[in-house]
């Protein structure tokens with residue numbers, strides 16, 4: 153018995169609340185911020201972004217800057233040597249394609265068209281594209297980060313071996329076209345993955361999904377000999 157997406161969404165909203173959609177940043181800002189957020193904390197991302205904007209007030213200045221200066225400006229966010237050139241390459245590609253550095257008109261394009269255009273940028277994958285679409289453009293796209301991926305597999309929304317990339321269209325189909333629903337689901341699943349359904353030692357005993365979670369129910373059906381089944385922990389690498 154798997155949890156349906158309706159049950160997951162309802163119970164997580166009862167537990168964590170219902171986050172209301174708000175526009176986080178203009179699309180190009182969101183794109184750069186998402187690149188900066190890779191493999192680092194929200195705090196480091198915000199600090200690196202603020203430092204970049206202080207050093208270079210316009211995206212054109214970032215695009216034309218010496219690579220070493222961009223790397224120095226974002227160093228606090230980690231992996232600056234990788235992220236700096238990636239940001240400049242994205243800005244270059246947008247400038248050469250559009251003759252300007254903004255993506256504001258993407259709000260008027262269909263979701264599939266926006267995704268195609270964003271994925272065409274070197275270094276932009278499905279998760280980054282979905283962040284821009286959901287947080288900035290208000291499109292019902294679902295970024296599948298490590299928490300969304302782990303929780304979705306454990307509760308049975310997607311098969312256990314599904315990759316994050318393959319999980320995205322499955323979950324988007326299940327969630328439908330309601331931006332507010334997708335937004336609340338995304339933030340609540342992340343909250344759940346951070347606080348209860350952690351990668352190691354998930355707190356299944358106090359989880360609001362434990363009566364329908366595939367991973368937890370499997371541990372109850374096949375307890376290791378001599379062990380209390382309620383102490384069993386589903387592993388992340390099933």
Ligand code: SF4
Nearest residue numbers: 349354356359365368
């Ligand atoms: Fe995660 Fe355990 Fe809850 Fe399942 S029951 S969603 S494995 S915390």
